[in-house]
Amino acid sequence: MTTKKIGNVRGNSAQLYRFALSYLSRVSEEMTFKPVRKVGTLLMAGLAVVIVAGCGSTAATPSAAGSTGPAASNGTTNKPVTITVGVLRPGASQDAADALNLQIDQFQAKYPWITVESQEYNWTAPTFTAALAAGTLPDVYTIPFTDGKGLIQQHQIVNIDARVRALPYVANFNKTVLANGQDADGKIYAVPTQAYGMSLTYNRTLFTQAGLDPNSPPATWADVEADAKIIAAKDHVAGFAQMATQNCGGWQLTTLTYALGGRMEAVDATGKVTATVNNAATKAALKMLQTYRWTDNAMGSTFDYNWGSINQAFSSGQIGMFVGGSDLYTTMVQNNNINPADYGITVIPLASDPNAGVLGGGTLAVVNVNTTEGQRDAAVDWMDFYYMNKLTTEAGALADAQALISNKQPVGVPALPVFDKATFDQSQVWIKSLINVPDAQMSYFKTKIFDQPLVNEPSIDTQTLYADLDPVVQAVLTDQNANIDQLLNDANTQIQKAIDAPAS
Amino acid sequence: MDSPARLAVAPSGTRKRRGPLGWVSRDGLSSLLFLLPMLVIFGFFAWFPIVRDVVMSFQRTNLVDTPKFVGLDNFAAVLNDPLFGKSIGNTIYFSVLALVFGYPLPLILAVVISEARRFKGVLSALAYVPVVIPPVVSVLLWTVFYNASPTGLFNTVLSWVGIGAQPWLQNKDTVMPSIVIESTWANAGATMIIYIAALLSVPRELYDAASVDGASILQKIWHVTLPQLRGILLITMILQLIATAQVFTEPYLFTGGGPANSTMTVLFLIYHYAFQNSLGGDYGMAAALSIMLALFLAAFTAIYMWLTRSWSTNS
Numbered sequence: 001m002t003t004k005k006i007g008n009v010r011g012n013s014a015q016l017y018r019f020a021l022s023y024l025s026r027v028s029e030e031m032t033f034k035p036v037r038k039v040g041t042l043l044m045a046g047l048a049v050v051i052v053a054g055c056g057s058t059a060a061t062p063s064a065a066g067s068t069g070p071a072a073s074n075g076t077t078n079k080p081v082t083i084t085v086g087v088l089r090p091g092a093s094q095d096a097a098d099a100l101n102l103q104i105d106q107f108q109a110k111y112p113w114i115t116v117e118s119q120e121y122n123w124t125a126p127t128f129t130a131a132l133a134a135g136t137l138p139d140v141y142t143i144p145f146t147d148g149k150g151l152i153q154q155h156q157i158v159n160i161d162a163r164v165r166a167l168p169y170v171a172n173f174n175k176t177v178l179a180n181g182q183d184a185d186g187k188i189y190a191v192p193t194q195a196y197g198m199s200l201t202y203n204r205t206l207f208t209q210a211g212l213d214p215n216s217p218p219a220t221w222a223d224v225e226a227d228a229k230i231i232a233a234k235d236h237v238a239g240f241a242q243m244a245t246q247n248c249g250g251w252q253l254t255t256l257t258y259a260l261g262g263r264m265e266a267v268d269a270t271g272k273v274t275a276t277v278n279n280a281a282t283k284a285a286l287k288m289l290q291t292y293r294w295t296d297n298a299m300g301s302t303f304d305y306n307w308g309s310i311n312q313a314f315s316s317g318q319i320g321m322f323v324g325g326s327d328l329y330t331t332m333v334q335n336n337n338i339n340p341a342d343y344g345i346t347v348i349p350l351a352s353d354p355n356a357g358v359l360g361g362g363t364l365a366v367v368n369v370n371t372t373e374g375q376r377d378a379a380v381d382w383m384d385f386y387y388m389n390k391l392t393t394e395a396g397a398l399a400d401a402q403a404l405i406s407n408k409q410p411v412g413v414p415a416l417p418v419f420d421k422a423t424f425d426q427s428q429v430w431i432k433s434l435i436n437v438p439d440a441q442m443s444y445f446k447t448k449i450f451d452q453p454l455v456n457e458p459s460i461d462t463q464t465l466y467a468d469l470d471p472v473v474q475a476v477l478t479d480q481n482a483n484i485d486q487l488l489n490d491a492n493t494q495i496q497k498a499i500d501a502p503a504s
Numbered sequence: 505m506d507s508p509a510r511l512a513v514a515p516s517g518t519r520k521r522r523g524p525l526g527w528v529s530r531d532g533l534s535s536l537l538f539l540l541p542m543l544v545i546f547g548f549f550a551w552f553p554i555v556r557d558v559v560m561s562f563q564r565t566n567l568v569d570t571p572k573f574v575g576l577d578n579f580a581a582v583l584n585d586p587l588f589g590k591s592i593g594n595t596i597y598f599s600v601l602a603l604v605f606g607y608p609l610p611l612i613l614a615v616v617i618s619e620a621r622r623f624k625g626v627l628s629a630l631a632y633v634p635v636v637i638p639p640v641v642s643v644l645l646w647t648v649f650y651n652a653s654p655t656g657l658f659n660t661v662l663s664w665v666g667i668g669a670q671p672w673l674q675n676k677d678t679v680m681p682s683i684v685i686e687s688t689w690a691n692a693g694a695t696m697i698i699y700i701a702a703l704l705s706v707p708r709e710l711y712d713a714a715s716v717d718g719a720s721i722l723q724k725i726w727h728v729t730l731p732q733l734r735g736i737l738l739i740t741m742i743l744q745l746i747a748t749a750q751v752f753t754e755p756y757l758f759t760g761g762g763p764a765n766s767t768m769t770v771l772f773l774i775y776h777y778a779f780q781n782s783l784g785g786d787y788g789m790a791a792a793l794s795i796m797l798a799l800f801l802a803a804f805t806a807i808y809m810w811l812t813r814s815w816s817t818n819s
Binding site: 155464 | 759
């Protein structure tokens with residue numbers, strides 16, 4: 001039997017084991033209030049033991065989410081362990097899979113007792129919830145900054161504080177960024193792996209075809225409107241497009257609101273949070289979209305884009321401009337086969353309002369609660385190797401870049417620092433000679449983004465807020481007579497109810 | 505097995521109680537063993553989830569932390585949610601549209617195919633093909649048809665007759681009829697097969713007698729076919745009403761409940777409660793609305809069956 005097969009068998013056993021333990025845990029918690037049901041609980045415990053014994057698993061019993069555990073693997077307790085990692089999205093190219101496999105091989109060479117299995121994974125709000133409830137998430141997966149605090153409060157991710165603090169570069173983390181993965185006491189539950197600022201993404205080829213200069217992208221919202229009209233008229237595609245489903249409508253409306261100087265939530269001195277989505281900037285943003293859509297007729301005919309479909313439409317030349325994360329190029333290469341010559345990126349125009357800023361977000365790597373202590377050690381080792389080494393060590397940066405290049409994957413995609421600026425700049429120097437993205441088309445953004453004030457996403461019930469704003473954006477884009485004030489007032493009431501609702 | 509005669513001679517109150525051994529000797533054990541797989545599977549996959557759903561409707565839970573019992577709070581929250589009324593209105597709208605356009609179509613198809621003199625099998629197969637296409641594939645296919653750009657399939661066809669591009673799924677006024685059209689296309693074949701089978705059982709003599717009386721085709725359908733199919737028609741109507749009250753796949757795949765909640769149906773709202781929030785969802789509210797829907801459909805079905813009890817026979 002090969003090592004790989006052993007790894008698979010262990011993986012399956014571990015999954016059954018985790019399911020049994022997870023189920024047992026839930027049943028036990030729910031049934032302890034009636035003594036008579038303890039008999040049932042004991043029977044279920046016996047069943048779980050039989051299942052585990054039948055699977056032949058050698059895994060240790062997983063501890064609670066609050067366990068701090070020992071530091072990450074240090075070479076002294078090297079029992080074989082298997083972890084699943086959610087890195088590639090469904091539909092990723094074979095080249096992307098090959099690049100990941102190469103990095104897995106390198107990792108396993110460094111940690112021969114750890115078997116890493118890749119599991120397709122893509123965070124979307126609805127699918128994540130279902131996977132979380134079903135216990136089918138990988139052992140290591142990623143979430144947006146917006147979900148870090150909530151998952152910590154609900155004990156749905158593992159406390160990896162001691163393990164992460166044992167890493168040599170922990171002091172260099174950007175404190176603001178790291179805070180997204182910390183609890184109120186500063187304990188680390190999640191490691192920031194990448195940060196982005198919102199950008200104005202534009203298709204250079206469509207600009208050229210419409211007679212516009214792709215080297216002079218819009219610098220104001222008036223420019224955006226003017227260029228969108230020209231592109232729509234001459235290229236017969238959407239001059240400007242807007243996401244509107246799967247919580248992305250609210251996310252993008254928040255981005256526009258920030259750019260115009262507004263905020264979606266207010267926190268007073270006592271910590272009380274008030275929804276403010278019916279603020280003047282949000283109304284102005286919606287009126288701007290209303291004008292693009294109904295007056296200018298510059299937004300095409302599709303108004304139900306989500307994150308994946310807008311990337312796809314942009315990569316296939318159906319969209320002149322849209323607002324999206326600065327890190328989209330990787331996905332567009334891996335999943336959408338974009339022509340690099342098409343890709344253009346610039347900073348979002350900011351209003352003259354002193355509060356105007358760029359919405360900043362990012363990704364956190366976390367460990368599934370349904371893991372053993374050994375798997376948690378291995379998970380942090382994987383995070384250190386796969387996500388952090390390329391940012392903190394020259395060898396790691398070069399190895400990562402070469403693995404990507406050898407499989408035609410992009411190196412040098414615009415990003416924001418998760419560590420201090422000096423560490424970030426150094427990491428860029430290490431890979432400078434290996435950058436294979438159209439850097440000249442990105443250099444303006446890479447420089448200017450650091451001049452723009454970054455504003456974090458709303459802190460409380462963020463995804464609920466985004467979800468409640470989706471229909472507002474949809475109404476403006478599909479109903480010429482949409483009453484913006486009424487829509488925003490209704491949404492504000494709903495969001496405030498969610499904020500005030502007791503936690504589960 | 506005890507014969508009626510033997511049972512009749514046994515004096516009341518003097519019959520021997522049947523012990524376990526007697527039960528076993530009368531094949532009770534083997535019957536139970538044969539039933540056991542079905543009971544286990546049905547219990548685990550049907551009744552256990554139903555009981556869990558009832559319990560969960562009184563709880564606040566994220567399926568990870570210990571649930572808290574909250575009494576009727578979930579039901580109150582559902583009733584106070586503005587989307588609740590919206591989803592009921594949308595579901596009724598879908599059901600009515602499906603009833604008006606989707607209910608007669610299978611019967612018409614069945615009658616036409618039954619009357620066809622040639623290619624009856626081919627016509628039946630063609631009408632049934634949409635049923636064998638997986639629902640997700642059907643919806644994706646129709647999403648292409650409904651592309652709102654001037655180059656979309658339906659819009660291209662409309663342009664041939666001088667009609668401008670329609671927004672189809674991108675407009676709150678056209679989205680529900682668009683969904684109903686696809687749903688009718690996808691599901692009519694299954695009901696049509698039932699009607700074709702039922703039509704075979706209609707005595708030929710009735711049509712012959714009607715012909716002798718000089719009845720036209722429409723008169724034959726009205727006076728012979730429909731009365732003969734009355735029982736089947738009533739059953740298919742209640743089945744369709746139950747199915748349309750639970751419509752989910754089409755709004756989920758076509759529009760995600762949009763635009764602006766205009767295709768937010770009751771079942772989609774249940775899904776919305778459970779899975780919209782990436783931090784755990786409100787499973788209690790989802791369970792509460794599920795219970796409310798189930799109770800409503802049970803009551804509706806009972807009333808329907810009671811009201812139509814005198815029409816449901818062919819006598």
